[in-house]
Amino acid sequence: MNRALKRRQQKLANSRSSRSGHAVDPHAPVMAQAAEHYRTGNGSAAVAACRSILAKDPDHAHANHLLGIIAMQQKNFDQAIGHLTRATAAMPEDAAMLTHLGTALSYAGRLDAAMESLKAALQVDPDFIDACNNMAALCMRRNDPRGAISHYQKALAINDRVAEVHANLANALLATGQVDDAISHYRSALAIRPRFPEAEYGLGQALRDNGDMAEAVAHYTIALDQNRNHANAMASLAFVTDELEESMHSRIRNTHKLAAAGSEERKLLSFALGKHEERMGDFERAAELFTEGNAIHRASLTFSAEDTAAQLRRIATIFDRDFLAAHSGFGVSTAAPIFIVGMPRSGTTLVEQILASHPQVSGGGELTHFPATVFAALKRLDPTGFPDAASKLGAADVQQIARDYLAALDATITATPYFTDKLPGNFLMVGMIRLVFPHARIIHCTRDARDTCLSMFKIFFPSGGHHFSYDLRELTEYHRNYTALMQHWKSLFGDDIIEANYETIVSDPEPAIRALLGQCGLDFDPRCLDFHATRRVVRTASAAQVRRPIYTSSIGAWKNYAPYLPGLAEAG
Incomplete structure (x- = not known):
């Protein structure tokens, strides 16, 4: 038994009601019954016992604690927070109560308050693994x-035989590449718990990112053997395999039919x-399904198309010729970064895979370091941040941004003369x-706007972002605003922005790839033609596609959907 558990048990034995004033809790026998009901799965009896205690002592810590846990499991987070707040007020140095309060606050979306409660739990008991x-x-x-990795590693240092912590740490490691x-x-x-479908699914995702598609499919399949309704595994299988067996298709169709309307599984x-x-x-049915999936996710988002459009216009207003003249010569001399920008699904992953084969x-993959570094630097200058605070940048500020950005990449970028930084949204930057x-x-990837928008509309992005893509009208409007901003950059920088067109590359690869390499100052290398054979981590929705030779089947795909998604035509 670890020291933290001993302390909690001793505290329970010596606990007192904050209102009763007795050295020994007079409600301890009823509380013990409530705990036993909960342990044996009789939640209603546990609730009744706790409520009988609260009728006499509303601030009873352990009764409020158990009711808070039960309410949280029932997804009644406001009620859980109420009970757990009372519990922690009565016993402010109980790490378990503080942890559960922090968890309920997190589920309720009150992330700052959750952070404070969990910090308090760790101050009380740094070795409390749940905290x-x-x-x-x-x-x-x-x-x-990265913060998550640190806490998961600490949890494993306390006890390295908890399967969930290993799996959670793996999820965080995967998120950082x-x-x-x-x-x-x-x-x-999986060594600790062989039947663990979430770990099987996560392993499949990691193997997919590593390019081991056959093994990834095998682990998705195991996850589904262990959990027949594993929606994530079904979705991943559908996107990494060219064909699904009819039995799997039937399973997905039946599970979709049974899933609750508006649910994450649906x-x-x-x-x-x-x-x-x-x-x-069956493009008509496909269009119906993609529309349903997008509508479900859009309902969960807070996104303003008008505010986003205004931000893009503001960027163009601030970064004009006068701004460039006033800040000329502020930057650093290195030519190592190759920034790849554009709309998602416009060929950015393909272009990076070609270049990374040289x-x-x-x-580098999808790096968020540059915008993160810029946003932090501008916030220090002025609370308005990006883009308005850019006018206050001095030469020293700009050079510090360069140093901070390059330093952040030291541990992840292989030592070569050049590296790619592929983040489509960096077109804003x-x-x-x-x-x-x-x-x-700076390479700008372009593709037929209708195919680009369709490709985005057919995909759920589990890593978040791209909130504009889950409503077809908002998506096509965003594409128009993106196009206008790129035209602004082109008017300022001309041919210094290298254009890489998807249709041109896939229709006649060799001359297009030779031209792209030449514009980047690179000699032609035949390995760039066989980019699909290059072994590297790819963590995007295109992870499966770039493992295959070039294909042209997606050119003009929007025409199949034109009768069923008429809004697509507005993107062109």
Whole structure:
């Protein structure tokens, strides 16, 4: 028994009602009955026993604690927070109560308050593994996987035989591109608990990112053997395999039919089933399914198309010729970064895979370091941040951004003369890229707007972002605003922005790839033609496609959907 558990049991033995004033809790026998009811699965009896205690002592810590746990399991988070707040007020140094309160606050979306409660739990008991694990989960919700890794590692240092912690750490490692380490921890989780469908699914995702498609499919299949209704595994199978067996198709169709309307499972299965119906040539049914999946996810988002359009116009207003003249010469001399920008699904992953196949180029993948570094630097100058605070940048600020960005990449980029930084959304940052790295290459990937929008509309992006893509009208409007901003950058920087057109590359690869390499200052290398054979981590929706030779079947795909998704034509 570890020290933390001993302390909690001793505290329970000596606990007192905050209102009764007795050295020994007079409600202890009823509380023990409530705990036994809960342990044996009789939740209603546990609730009744706790309520009988609260009728006499509303601030009873342990009764409120158990009611809070039960309410949280029933997804009644406001009620859970109420009970757990009373519990922690009565026993402010109980790590378990503080941890459960933090977890309920996190589920309710009150992330800052959740962070404070979990910090308090760890201050009370730094070795409380649940607090470490839940703090890590909160970091993941706050899009801080590196922070999560630290807390999961601490949890494993306390007890390395908890399968869930290994799997959760693997998820965080995968989110930061540490695929080999993620695979190791998924396998550790499965060694501890052989029947663990979430770890099987996660291992499949990691193997997919590593290019081991056959093995990835095998682990998705195991996950489905262990959990017949594993929606994520079904969706992943649908997107990494060219064909599904009829039995799997039937299973996806039946599970989709039974999934609750508007649920997460229904959403994932709508995308998966839509992909299969597309392969079968039923584009009308596929369109219905993609529309359903998108609508479910859009309902969960807070997104303003008007605010987003205004932001893009504001960027163009600030980064004009006068701004560039006033900040000329502020940047650094290195030409190492090759920034790849454009709309998602416009060929950015294909272009990066081609370049990363060159011996002088290291493939960085989807890096968020540049915008993160810029946003932090501008926030320090002015609370308005990006883009308005850019006018306050001095030469020293710009050079510090360059140093911070390059330092953040030291541990992840192979030592080659050049490296790719592929983040489609960096089209917003072209002005800052030119300011900080005036000699860096910027490649703008273009594709038929209708095919681009269709390709986005057919995919759910589990890593988040791209909130504009889940409503066809908002998606086509965003594409028009993106086009206008890219035209602005082109008017400022001309041919310094290298155009890489998807249709041109896949229709006649060799001359297009030779031209692209030449514009990047690279000699032709035949390995760039065989990019699909290059072994590297690819963590995007295109992970399966770039493992295959070039194909042209997706050119003009929008025409199949034109009768059923008439809004697509507005993107062109």
